[in-house]
Amino acid sequence: MTVNLLKLIQGAISDQVSGRIAELIGVDEAFAKKAIDLALPTLLAGFIGKASTDQGASQLGMVLDQADGTILDKIGAILGGAEGGSVRLLEMGKGLMSGLLGEKAGGIVDLIGSVSGLDKEKSGALLGMMTPILFSLLGKQKKMMGLDAAGFAKLLLSQKDSLKGVLPPGVGSLLGIDGLDLNDVADAASSKLKGAASVAQKEAPVVAKKSFAAKSSGGSGMKMLVPLLIVGLIGFAVWKFGWPKLSGGGAVVGNVSSGNPVSSLNGIISDVRSTFEGISDVPSANSALTKIDELVSRISDFQKVANGLPDPAKNQLVNTVRGFAPQFSDLLEKAYAIPGVKAVLEPKVSVLLDKLESFIS
DSSP: OOOOHHHHHHHHSOHHHHHHHHHHHTSOHHHHHHHHHHHHHHHHHHHHHHHTSHHHHHHHHHHHHHOOTTTGGGHHHHHTTGGGHHHHHHHHHHHHHHHHHGGGHHHHHHHHHHHHTOOHHHHHHHHHHHHHHHHHHHHHHHHHHTOOHHHHHHHHHTTGGGGTTTSOTTHHHHHTOTTOOHHHHHHHHHHHHHHHHHHHHHHHHHHHHHHHHHSSOOOTTOOOSSOHHHHHHHHHHHHHHOOTTGGGTOOEETTEETTOHHHHHHHHHHHHHHHHHTOOSHHHHHHHHHHHHHHHHHHHHHHHHHHTSOHHHHHHHHHHHHHHHHHHHHHHHHHHTSTTHHHHHHHHHHHHHHHHHHHHO
């Protein structure tokens, strides 16, 4: 008999939890319960959508393996301020929700708010706190059942019928899962995923190294700036092991704080992309040289902070940079294709590449 994940999740959310969330977001408990009843199947539908692709299922498996299965056991204390409290839970949840739902996250926040009667801010806060709880529960279930990424993807994809009649109107369409034969997808995903995770783990460092070192060749099929679920995975590593000096805001090196290295890394990657996307001719390439120098300095500061983090958190930051390597190579290839630009950029870019390679090596 297949486990009903929705019933399992619903049974795990006590009145005490929903009441505390209602208090934190500043609404009546009845409103919060209604919103939670809508949020849980919606987020589960997000898991189903994510698990319907090989890449998404592999990402989910990796994050769920890192999930702290005890979060719900101590959720009352956490929401009361323990272990960083609701703010820390919400910060983790935003990364996980963005990775799970992608660009559709905002639409889901709006939809849940509209149907439940919550405004956008309160709806977003509620979903943000519920998401890591859901990841924690599913991660615990995955481990209890002894499932690999492929097996758990198949379990997720078998849950379609349990969501009939309980999803808010429009969720399926918004998430792009209407009309999808999830049972067929489950069989395909199970066979394809068996070797996908191990291959990816073996090849990722090599691909990243070649992508940075080549200075021109891009990685096929890897166009994401940052796999956002990795941000959530880092969040779970942080929850388990803690950032250094978290209560005091973390040590600061340059412009990088150990209290928020995820944000710092996202900012660096975003600025690398915008710098190279802004190059259209030789004058703009010359203008970019100062920005590249600044990026080299920021990466140096970031590396010093990252070196002081617990290994699980540091390793996930390194993996995020590796995931960015193919896109960076594409950006560089496009810039170098502009007449005269390569000669201007190459000396500075070589330093930037060396700095990135030193971080992932």
